[in-house]
Amino acid sequence: MREQLKLLEELQQHDARLKEMDALRASLPRKLAEAKAALAELQRILDRERAELAENEAFLREQEAERKDTEQQLSRAKARLAQVRNTKESLAAQKEIESARRHLESREEEMKRLTQALAEQREKIRRQEAQLEAERTELAQQEKLTQQRMAALEAEIAEARARRDEVASRLRADVLKKYEAIRMKRGVAVVAVEGATCRACNMNIPPQLFNLLQRGTTLELCPSCHRILYWARLLEAEQTS
Numbered sequence: 001m002r003e004q005l006k007l008l009e010e011l012q013q014h015d016a017r018l019k020e021m022d023a024l025r026a027s028l029p030r031k032l033a034e035a036k037a038a039l040a041e042l043q044r045i046l047d048r049e050r051a052e053l054a055e056n057e058a059f060l061r062e063q064e065a066e067r068k069d070t071e072q073q074l075s076r077a078k079a080r081l082a083q084v085r086n087t088k089e090s091l092a093a094q095k096e097i098e099s100a101r102r103h104l105e106s107r108e109e110e111m112k113r114l115t116q117a118l119a120e121q122r123e124k125i126r127r128q129e130a131q132l133e134a135e136r137t138e139l140a141q142q143e144k145l146t147q148q149r150m151a152a153l154e155a156e157i158a159e160a161r162a163r164r165d166e167v168a169s170r171l172r173a174d175v176l177k178k179y180e181a182i183r184m185k186r187g188v189a190v191v192a193v194e195g196a197t198c199r200a201c202n203m204n205i206p207p208q209l210f211n212l213l214q215r216g217t218t219l220e221l222c223p224s225c226h227r228i229l230y231w232a233r234l235l236e237a238e239q240t241s
């Protein structure tokens with residue numbers, strides 16, 4: 001039974017490593033998908049900024065058209081002032097000129113403000129485009145690297161599984177079946193006993209059972225956590241013998 005216990009311990013190490021590698025294999029594509037989603041979000045933000053810029057540019061063009069109208073209105077009013085025939089007409093023309101001037105001034109102020117804001121917005125978009133480009137390059141590299149790592153991992157897993165199966169093939173069928181059943185339920189199926197304590201559940205092992213474990217001729221389970229037990233020093237002793 002010593003040999004079987006040793007194989008069980010070895011099998012458990014293989015299984016733990018395989019489990020880790022399986023988890024890694026699952027997490028690599030997930031990380032790539034997250035990076036892709038982040039890039040798509042960045043693209044959405046940029047699209048929104050571009051649409052906003054286009055709206056603001058259209059608004060600036062409207063303001064410019066309005067400014068031109070007001071300018072024409074002003075020059076028409078000035079021409080009228082030159083041709084007035086009485087005070088009443090003069091006052092009316094002056095009033096019109098004053099109003100057009102005020103309108104023109106406020107248009108120009110608005111346009112100045114808008115032009116400034118547009119410059120800032122274009123600069124912001126330029127920065128975002130550069131960032132997006134950099135991240136796209138990085139993602140392409142990450143994608144390539146992930147593919148390489150996945151291929152390497154697949155090979156490693158296949159190799160580890162072959163080694164695991166080789167160990168399993170040397171186990172007695174009933175022992176292997178028991179191991180699989182406990183592993184399914186409790187994760188860890190084989191546990192060392194050190195001193196007289198189960199390392200998994202920290203329960204003291206009854207003296208009679210401890211004697212059996214020291215002899216190592218039978219397959220024994222922990223009365224508390226129902227895992228397969230082996231006396232740690234039994235396997236060590238066998239290595240030196």
Ligand SMILES: [Zn+2]
Nearest residue numbers: 198201222225
């Ligand atoms: Zn236990």
